Amino acid sequence: MTVEEAFAMMEDAEKTKEDNTVFCEIDAETRKITVPETYKILGVESDEDSERVYFRAPRIVGDKIDLATQGLRINYQNANSQKDSYPVDDLTVENEFITFSWLLSRKAVAYKGAVKFIVCAVRIGDNAEISNEWNTTLASAEVLEGLEVDLSGIPDEEGKDLLEALIAQSQVKLMEVGEATEEAKRSAERADTAADSAGDAADAANNAAEEARKALEELKENIGIDDTVPSETKTYSSKKIEAMAxxxxxxxxxxxxxxxxxxxxxxxxxxxxxxxxxxxxxxxxxxxxxxxxxxxxxxxxxxxxxxxxxxxxxxxxxxxxxxxxxxxxxxxxxxxxxxxxxxxxxxxxxxxxxxxxxxxxxxxxxxxxxxxxxxxGENETPYVENVRDVVKEVAKAKKRIETLENDTDISQKTVTFEMAAERAGVESGDSLAVAFGKLAKYCADLKPHVFADPVNNLLGTDATLPLAATQGKALDEKITESNGNLVYTQQFIPEIAKNNIITDLLAINTNGVMNVSYMYPGSVATEDASSLQGSPIKSGAFYAYREVFFIPNQGIIGNTYGKTIIRLTESYPTVGRIWICVYNTDLGKWSDWKSTTPV
The missing domain is CATH 2.60.120.260 (Galactose-binding domain-like)
Known part of the structure; x- marks a missing residue:
């Protein structure tokens, strides 16, 4: 095996790994994201950029929207209900599908519990406004409990020992990387006769590189160096401060x-x-x-x-x-x-x-x-050029703080004031005497019920007690119920019924639900009865007043099984004739129309 063949073999292995990628599948019709078992667990709390979730979706969705031309992002909410968005930067088109991934940040997995997420596709028009937006439904996965260590409380000597140990560990791993890489090169040159040795050395190089990466990440984490997120709770070397500046x-x-x-x-x-x-x-x-x-x-x-x-x-x-x-x-x-x-x-x-x-x-x-x-904040942030400037600014701030501490200690001072004549809010620029005067007025105006427990029902009679805020909902529900009953009653006034023209005489609810428009009294008024549905009169003119009644089985209030009666009072062609048709829920069908003709 030649050197070229050895590298070709490594490329084939990498391609096989890509072919085995597991995807969260997106259904264009239901908008649902199917999360496979591989991604049911996203990681452990406080992971950072260590796991990646892959997605696959049809390229064309909705009204011929091409997702390959949209801006894609993953909108997520971590287990502490904090929301953020991850912009997709690796979209790939594969025939009729697109694939992309989500690299999980520390914020996404900062807390144990359920992480909720969707995929959002947006297209911006020439007027800088959204011309298309397409979203999936909500999916979720779990973050497991971990343990975050804060080294800020470790004594200096212990912290120094830990730091030196981490640096030494990192250096050992880096040496292993170098040795393994050199061994891989030597083995590749001997690949014609020692292909197996080359493979073993390559594996050793990969393993050592991964261990070195982990050691360096651990080192960065423990000494507080983060290339992207400055933090007030960590300490930094002078080199890091200069970079941050x-x-x-x-x-x-x-x-x-x-x-x-x-x-x-x-x-x-x-x-x-x-x-x-x-x-x-x-x-x-x-x-x-x-x-x-x-x-x-x-x-x-x-x-x-x-x-x-x-x-x-x-x-x-x-x-x-x-x-x-x-x-x-x-x-x-x-x-x-x-x-x-x-x-x-x-x-x-x-x-x-x-x-x-x-x-x-x-x-x-x-x-x-x-x-x-x-x-x-409202103040412009001055640009800092280097560590020397940082030190100067800190020294200035420290001096100002010391001055304020010496000049503003009022713990032993007294304040003389007069109560304000009227209630008014404390404003910026008020002296202590004015501010205390305003506060005294508020305290004096407080009524006794301010300090009493509120009444959490609608039965109280003591006018000095406050009503609990939750009773507002109860009052609103009673008002809504009363308004509904009033509207329902008004619908049965004949004046209202004359405008309710009915063409399908049997199109009603047969389960005793009366407070809907098609159950209200109405008028049958036509010169051609053949245009009506469910009518006892099939031709010619037909004019009648329709009413609906419901009788619950066994007289049980609220029973939705019973008999529904439709009564027609005919005005033409036969004046005063009464038509009756009954629906029996036990039988599941309507009776024939029965009529009673006045003598």
Whole structure:
């Protein structure tokens, strides 16, 4: 066996592994996701990017929607009811099907219990609004209980020993990788006579590489270094702090999986470049990302940017329903602004390559963005260049804190105030005397029932006691019931019945349900009785007043088995003739029409 044949054998083994991939199957008709046993358990709480779930779906769904042209994402809710979305970045078309996967983040499996998820496909039109959206029904899988260790409480000496042990373990694993790789190369060169040895060495290299990867991940976890998620609860080396100071706080994974509109984008070396490829007169060329945010919260976004054309280089914020949150900075370089999320839990951040051609944009225009920060609060976040600046800022903050601690200790101070004349809320800028005066007025105006347990029924007679809020629902139900009875009664007024024209005389409910429109009294009024259904008169003119009655079996109230009577009082052609037809639920059929003619 030659070296080339050995590598070909390894490629064939990898292809066989791909052919054995297990998929969550999506039914285009029912929208149901069938989760196989392989994925019933997603992992253990606090896993991160260690498991991947594969999906397969028909390419064409719904009203000829091609999923291969849609933006796909996995919307999920973890076991702690926290929601987020994973943008699909590996969609593959295979004949009439598409396949894609979901790499499980720490947030998805952060808590033990059920994780719920759907697949959402969205297409955005030229007007930046959703033109198609297709969703599956809800599926779920389990996350098992794990054990997360917080090393922040470990004494320095113990932490140092643990860190040194982890580093040593990592170095040993890396040495094993190098040795196993070299052995694989030597074995491959001897492949003509020692193919088995080459295979064994390759397996050893793979195993050692996996062990080294795990050891490095464990090392990163225990010393608090995370390349994508800064944390206030972990400690960092000076090298990590310097890297964090320069990093864009919007995750690289987001910036690498943007959705382009009339543009092409590329993220590389910390910079997001967006190129205008399909200019229109009024529509901007941009790419966008989706981020989860808190509702009704102020955020400030900062960025550095440059452009090749006359327009673009700014940022626009929308809700994921494409409602505009802020579009005033689309043409601003090196900008910053504050916005409020309102009721939104997810937003689109649009990176503008250039404006529409009517506003000066042109094909080939581009904008490049870097140092993109999104922080909670109204204040612009200053950019920090290196660790030295971080240390200076910390020192300044510490000095300010010490000053405040010395000047604002009021634990032993007294406050003299007068009670306010009227109730009013405490406002920013109020002195302590004014604030306490307002609070005193509120306390004085409190009635005794504020401190009494509420009455949780509708039978109380003590006017000084409050009524429990839950009784609001009980009152609403009684009002609704009364209104329903009133409407039901009104339907039987002959004035109402004259407008209820009946053409199918036996089309009624035979189970004693009376409060529906087709059970109300009504009029039979036609010049051609052959057009009627279930009528005792088959031809000519026929005019009558119809009524429906129900008699429960054995006189049991609420019994849905009994006799339903239809009575017709005829006005033409025979005045005063009474027609009777009965449905017996025991027999399951109608009787013949019987008539009584007045003398």
């Amino acid at each position: 320069a990093v864009n706080w919007i995750l690289e994974s987001k910036l690498k999986s943007t959705q382009d509109l009339r543009s092409e984008s590329k993220y590389e070396n910390g910079k997001l470049a967006v190129f205008n490829t399909q200019p229109t007169e009024t529509n901007h060329a941009y790419t966008r990302i989706t981020l989860s945010v808190k509702k009704n919260t102020e955020y400030t976004i900062n960025w550095k940017s440059e452009r090749t054309g006359k327009t673009g280089g700014g940022i626009w914020i929308n809700g994921t329903d494409n409602s505009v949150i802020n579009k005033e900075h689309t043409n601003e370089l090196n900008g910053s602004f504050t916005f409020n999320t309102g009721e939104k839990e997810e937003i689109f951040i649009l990176f503008i390559a250039s404006l529409g051609t009517n506003s000066g944009g042109a094909v080939g225009d581009s904008a490049t963005f870097r140092d993109i920060m999104l922080v909670e």
